[in-house]
Amino acid sequence: MDEHGSQLYHPANRTARLSVIQEILTNSVVSSQAQLSQMLADQGIEVTQATLSRDLDEMKAVKTRLRTGEMAYTLGIEPEHDDETAEKIDQQLSRGLSSLVVSAAAARNLVVVHTPEGAAQYVASSLDKQSIDGILGIIAGDDTLLLVCADDDVANQRMQWLLDIVSSRRGGSGR
Incomplete structure (x- = not known):
């Protein structure tokens, strides 16, 4: 489980x-x-x-x-994700994804993310490589990806976290 x-x-x-x-x-x-x-x-x-x-x-x-x-x-990083490690990961994601997320919306336990045409697979892969609490899986098409979250609250938290990351707004790692 x-x-x-x-x-x-x-x-x-x-x-x-x-x-x-x-x-x-x-x-x-x-x-x-x-x-x-x-x-x-x-x-x-x-x-x-x-x-x-x-x-x-x-x-x-x-x-x-x-x-x-x-x-x-x-596997190259220690398994203990302290706040400093999470902050570094957030900064790396911010640099890589800042121009690739057009919008995000939470719907129940799902987060729908829109990207420019052809970018959804890259965004999904970048997120998949991280161990992000509460995300059970990510499905990507051409310009849309779907984050399947554990519950409605997690979906709202992950949507806000992603928007904060790509907007370079800080306010804690939220991990």
Whole structure:
């Protein structure tokens, strides 16, 4: 289950497995392959140690000493998203997306975002690469993307957050 009580199901393929590994390493402190293997098994994904090793190597996951002194697998950023890290991510998104979001509107648990023609896939990909609380998934067309949020309140918060990011208005990271 995700943090909102929704059960997530993953197909039994390599792409889904890599996505789940990325999600786990981004949001959790994982100190061993055995621990990661168990976390995958808890989500219904069985994997051999050799396959897991190859996956981690392909993803360029490395064991890093965290600020806490603990050794854990990371994907280039520590899994602990403090306010400073969230602010840096927000600034990067602001630079990359500021001219690409034309409008945004919340409708129940959804956020509809309009972009210039051909930009929706790029915007969706940029947002997908971040671990944004409350967003269950993003669907993109040519000039429109749809953020599926956990609930109505999250949709309103994410819409305002996105508008703040692309408008370069600061006021906390909102993550």
